[in-house]
């Protein structure tokens with residue numbers, strides 16, 4: 001029987017990630033329908049509407065949010081607009097799938113969390129790596145206690161020449177909130193904390209550097225540069241994050257660095273009974289028996305439907321079943337508080353305690 005309760009979706013932002021979401025959700029025809037799309041640059045919204053057979057192009061985000069045939073809004077716009085648009089959508093009673101980072105900073109993230117707590121809306125952050133096959137297999141082992149207590153972890157992602165869209169919103173602090181730390185570091189931080197069992201971060205010691213971007217070096221292939229623009233964010237960040245339970249996480253990311261690196265995201269979990277490593281879609285469990293090390297390879301199945309399909313379905317399931325998403329607004333705020341503290345630590349040269357005041 002045809003599903004008459006399809007969730008009706010509106011997409012704000014028809015750029016890179018807006019297009020990815022349009023592609024994914026338009027495949028889930030039994031569960032949802034994309035009814036409207038908009039972008040600050042309307043011709044792009046019109047192009048995506050045509051490509052994915054979306055019936056309506058709204059003239060503005062406000063108009064899209066107001067539409068009675070939109071139940072849920074996907075927001076894929078520059079970071080500075082995440083909080084204002086998400087809060088507007090939540091206040092209008094819509095569910096929200098918001099791209100990462102949840103806020104441009106901790107204050108913006110606090111406001112989103114507060115709005116979500118005062119509503120019945122599902123608010124979810126787009127950290128698709130949590131739905132990758134190998135991290136899911138690792139998480140299952142962690143939850144079964146196979147690794148024992150995870151006391152320390154290392155995560156990172158080094159790009160050698162990977163500055164995206166030099167001079168666009170990506171490289172301007174007031175629009176992005178930062179460089180690789182808030183762009184790709186937030187994915188690694190989010191995934192590492194999740195795999196560690198969501199310990200509460202309490203303090204941070206960090207440093208950031210900009211050795212490439214200001215002199216227009218280290219440019220990557222993602223996004224078209226705008227040489228009339230500016231670059232005032234970091235291109236490398238390094239940090240040690242301490243948790244309430246005594247465990248630690250080291251996080252290192254770059255958009256540009258002179259290093260023998262293959263641009264592969266990684267996580268190493270070190271537990272009292274075992275370890276686990278994730279490297280760009282593959283992984284290993286590291287245990288021992290009779291004092292002998294055992295390595296178990298983890299890889300995704302040949303017919304794996306992919307993390308983005310699972311993320312999309314999770315959002316729709318949470319709406320249908322009134323569930324809290326695993327990438328909740330609280331997890332988004334946690335990430336933002338850690339990022340804020342790393343930037344502050346870099347500025348001051350001191351260890352920074354996280355500001356968990358939610359007001």
Ligand SMILES: NC(=O)c1ccc[n+]([C@@H]2O[C@H](COP(=O)([O-])OP(=O)(O)OC[C@H]3O[C@@H](n4cnc5c(N)ncnc54)[C@H](O)[C@@H]3O)[C@@H](O)[C@H]2O)c1
Nearest residue numbers: 013014015016017018039040041076077078079081099100
């Ligand atoms: N989950 C991921 O792996 C992933 C990947 C890429 C980007 N992102 C995130 O998605 C967001 C967008 O990134 P992108 O790469 O798609 O950028 P993009 O520049 O390709 O697209 C952003 C689009 O938003 C539009 N826009 C700007 N301000 C707007 C506004 N106020 N209202 C409506 N439209 C507006 C722009 O015209 C542009 O088309 C960022 O927050 C980024 O961090 C996430």
